[in-house]
Amino acid sequence: MNFGGNQSGKIIGMGTIGNSSISINNVWLVDDLEHNLLSISQFCDNGYNVMFGKTNYTVINKDNKSIVFKGKRVENVYKINFSKLVDQKVICLLLMNEKKWVWHKRLRHANWRLISKLSKLQLVKGLPNINYYSDALCGACQKGKIVKSSFKAKDIVSTSRPSELLHIDLFGPVNTASLYGSKYGLVIVDDYNRWI
């Protein structure tokens, strides 16, 4: 397991914590880690909303809007007390797979389809065999590769009679003036019958 600043800790075990009515799955026990961390994104992925206030926070079930549990803020950290979670239900919190994102970046932000193909056809050595698919937008990819999508053609006529809507545009200045010395042309198109 890797932390910011390139430090790493050993994962000693995996399991489930909680009691009979509430449990959190896929918990990793990491050597040398002093605090227990919960992933907010995994709460959100599994159908819960998390609201943070100035002094406390609440985790809400998205479907029936019931409060799953609450917690308080101690200085800059929002804390959770597991012993109080008796009558509350939390199930299956999956861990997000960070590895594929590292490889996406290592392969210089290559297309997800390409990475998945490389892994499936075993065309390279050293690429871990995991499921490569995009579960979020990559900001850097958007900055570097985004293109405009084409406008879809309309299949309805939005006006009901001629001269209801006119499309007007001016072109020019043309380098060579016309015989009468004009340099601009005005184009007017009627929306209904496309008369120019």
Next chain:
Amino acid sequence: MNILKVRSDHGGEFENEPFESFCEKHGIVHEFSSPRTPQQNGVVERKNRTLQEMARTMIHEYNLAKHFWAEAVTTTCYVQNRIYIRPILEKTSYEFFKGRRPNISYFHQFGYTCYILNNKIYLKKFDAKAQRGIFLGYSERSKAY
């Protein structure tokens, strides 16, 4: 492996006397696309776009200065050669060239903070042994880079 044909546009860097005589000497046919028709030169123009897109992406990921673009393009080229799958033939470019599957287990993210072991300058006992740097690419010739 000999080059038989070169296809390019009419850029001054391709259409000149030394290049033509070089082609003639090595028996290379030099083909040109029609003037002002980059569409005819599609293969290289598309690769051009890939390189530029990936490099731009990498630079913006860590907000690097833009003058690292050359490094970004070089390392993109390095990675592309190892991961690009030729359609239909379903093999990486590297495999065609070298005849074996490329090993990519040593790849790193571009722009990462890295520490460079100081083995060039003479160090006093308690001088720092490493210097901080930004990872910009691999070396084609050496395992230590």
